Amino acid sequence: MPNTPDPQTRTYLRYVALGDSQTEGVGDGDDVIGLRGWADRLAEQLAAADPAVQYANLAVRGRLAGQVRAEQLGPALALRPDLATVVAGVNDLLRPGFDAARVAGELEEMFAALTGAGAQVATVTFPDIGRIVSLAKPLRPRVLELNDHIRAAAARHGVAVAETALPEATTDPRMWSTDRLHASPLGHQRIAEAVAEALGLPGSDDSWTRGLPAQPVPGALRAAAAELRWAGAFLGPWLARRIRGRSSGDGRSARRPALLPVVAAG
Incomplete structure (x- = not known):
């Protein structure tokens, strides 16, 4: 298993997040009121322990691991982080030419460069998206292979x-936004x-693995209707962008490109 840092011997004051839409915070807030996201929430936890923490978020939605x-x-290394998170690859596994080894190779280059510069690096493995989006069940082998890499x-x-x-809890529908591609708050x-x-x-601690209270399971007809609504509202536009060679991140840049003090939400 990967090493777990010793909380008694390491503190983090310069946190830089790299990635795509999930790290950018899509699904937690919006482009009008602003995004929060898991990286912001992690930065807030770091700052609660030490207000001197500074945080930059370089993530941009739609980016492939190579992008x-x-x-x-390069910008992340220039910020000289002592902590970096690298999360990418889901956009790749949705593409026809997906190659798990190649995608993991891109991630590993980032792991090597950041740890070589003295940063502690953290990453995640990805839940089975077929349990979140039924139409994505054929992608399950890709997810498992990428996670192994x-x-x-x-x-x-x-x-x-x-x-x-x-944890089974990570595929609970309540953990996901209405588009089923991004986490909910x-x-x-x-x-x-x-x-x-x-x-x-x-x-x-491991409390994040615990399941949510049970809720009624929708009937087959209601579930089918929900799938159709989702396909029309989200799958259709996503496919249209792919056909046109467009990305949700076109024209976008990092929302927090510099290290700044952390202000807790609310």
């Missing part, structure tokens, strides 16, 4: 891994807690 490496690694690459570089792939909070535990932060 994250090409666009974000991530674990192996992380182990080679002492990267902490938050195993968000494993509750889901983002659970991811932050998972990464905190992987890093061994003081006060962290």
Whole structure:
């Protein structure tokens, strides 16, 4: 298993997040009121322990793992982080030409460069998206293969891994926003807690793995109707962008490119 940092011997004052829409915070807030997201929530936990913490978020929605490496690694290294999170690959596994080894190779280059510069790095594994979006069930082998590669690459570089792939709670619909592609505010909070535990932060534990209270299961007709509504509202536009060669991140840049003090939400 990847090494878990000793919370008694390491503190973090310069946290930089690299990634795609999940790290950017999509699903937790919006572009009008602002995004929060799991990386912001993790930064808030760090700042609660030490107000001197500074935090930058370089993530941009729609980015493939190779784009994250090409666009974000250099700026991240320039910020000299003592903690970095690297989360990418879901956009890749949705593409026809997905190659798990190649995607993990992009991640590993970032792991190697950041740990080589002295940063503690953390990453995550991905839940089975087929349990979240029924139409995505054929992608399950891709998710499992990518997770195996991530674990192996992380182990080679002492990267902490938050195993968000494993608890059943992470595929509960309440953990996901209405588009089923991005975590809900509750889901983002659970991811932050998972990464905190992987890093061994003081006060962290495995409570993020616990299931939510049971809720009624919709009947077959209602479930089918929900699938059709989802396909029309989210799958259709996503496919249209793919056909046009567009991305949800076109024209966007990092929302927090510099290290800044952390202000707690609310």
